[in-house]
Amino acid sequence: MIAVIKGDIIASRKLSNQEEWLQPLKALLNRWGKTPKQWELVWGDFFQLEISDPEVALKRALQIKSLIKKSGAIDVRMSIGIGEKTFSGTRISESNGPAFVNAGDKFEKLKKEKINLAIQSPWSELDKEMNLYLKLAGTIMDSWSVSSAELMEIVLNHPEATQEEIGKKLGIKQNSVSGRWSRAKVDEILEIEEIYRQKIKKSLL
Numbered sequence: 410m411i412a413v414i415k416g417d418i419i420a421s422r423k424l425s426n427q428e429e430w431l432q433p434l435k436a437l438l439n440r441w442g443k444t445p446k447q448w449e450l451v452w453g454d455f456f457q458l459e460i461s462d463p464e465v466a467l468k469r470a471l472q473i474k475s476l477i478k479k480s481g482a483i484d485v486r487m488s489i490g491i492g493e494k495t496f497s498g499t500r501i502s503e504s505n506g507p508a509f510v511n512a513g514d515k516f517e518k519l520k521k522e523k524i525n526l527a528i529q530s531p532w533s534e535l536d537k538e539m540n541l542y543l544k545l546a547g548t549i550m551d552s553w554s555v556s557s558a559e560l561m562e563i564v565l566n567h568p569e570a571t572q573e574e575i576g577k578k579l580g581i582k583q584n585s586v587s588g589r590w591s592r593a594k595v596d597e598i599l600e601i602e603e604i605y606r607q608k609i610k611k612s613l614l
Contacts, residue, residue, distance in 0.1 A: 410613060411459060411494050412466035413501075413512040416473065416487035418454035419525070423482045427453070430480050437476055441469065445500040457501050457512075463491045463613070467605040470526060471598065472565050474550055478558035484525060484551060488515035491530035491609070507531065525551055528605075532612050539608065542601045549594045557593035560586070564595055 424430065431450075438448040438458060448458040460466050466489045477485040490512025496505040515529035525547055527540050553561065563575050570578070572586040579586065590596075 410463055410491060411461055411506075411508045412463040413490045413508045414456075414458040414460065414466065414470055414473070414487055415490070415512045415516040416456050416458075416470075416485055418477065419484040419486055421454040421483055424480060430477055430483060433476055434473070437472065445502070446498075447501060449501045451502070459494075459501055459504070459508075464606050464609045466491070466609075467528075467602050468565060471550075471602060472562070474526070475553070475558045475562035475565060478550070478553045479555055479562065481555040486516075486519050486525045488512050488519060489526075489528040490515060491528065530609075530612070535608050535612055539605055542604065546598055546601050549598065553593060556589055560589045561593050561595060561598070564599070 418430065421427065421430070434456070435444075435450065438444070438450070438456070442448050442459065444450070446459075448456065450456040458469065460469055470487050470489060473487065474485055477483060490508045490510070492507030492509075492511050494504060494506040494508055496503075498504045511529040511531075515527050519525065519527060524540075524544055526543050528536055528543065530536055559579065560575065563570065563578055567575075567578075572590065573583045576583045576586045581589075
């Protein structure tokens, strides 16, 4: 079992300087694999990422979300597909299997469903529950300010960091971190990510 994230940048043309988000996104994807076999960015704003451990797929999606939202002008739409990989191509776009099909199927439905993050797996009950959580989380994440996205990015990349340490990274005081933490609903987002991990782990047993 693997996970595949399919995504595209919403309103990417709003930014006159595409490099504001393009290079940071490429750097982030490079941390998780090599292009074009494990990730690929095509047509300027569409990307795919293969993840060998499905348990971390939601965290990867959240890391991408916080990175893109930091720009303040654009957003990202993503589907997470979970399943087997039956064919490995030289490029991720050539690989195939249920994980890729699930990611593609769900991605095509995102616009119609008016949501920016959802999952499709072999387990319909898991999908139903997690997609409800993600729909609710989306009402928070889609409205993240630049400062909320910056905070969430640090929290996801440095999970052991204290609020004081986060404040130093952001150049603000600890009580300001606490305010941002509350506005970004960090605890609630992390709880959903943890529930996802537990459910995927149980389903894979």
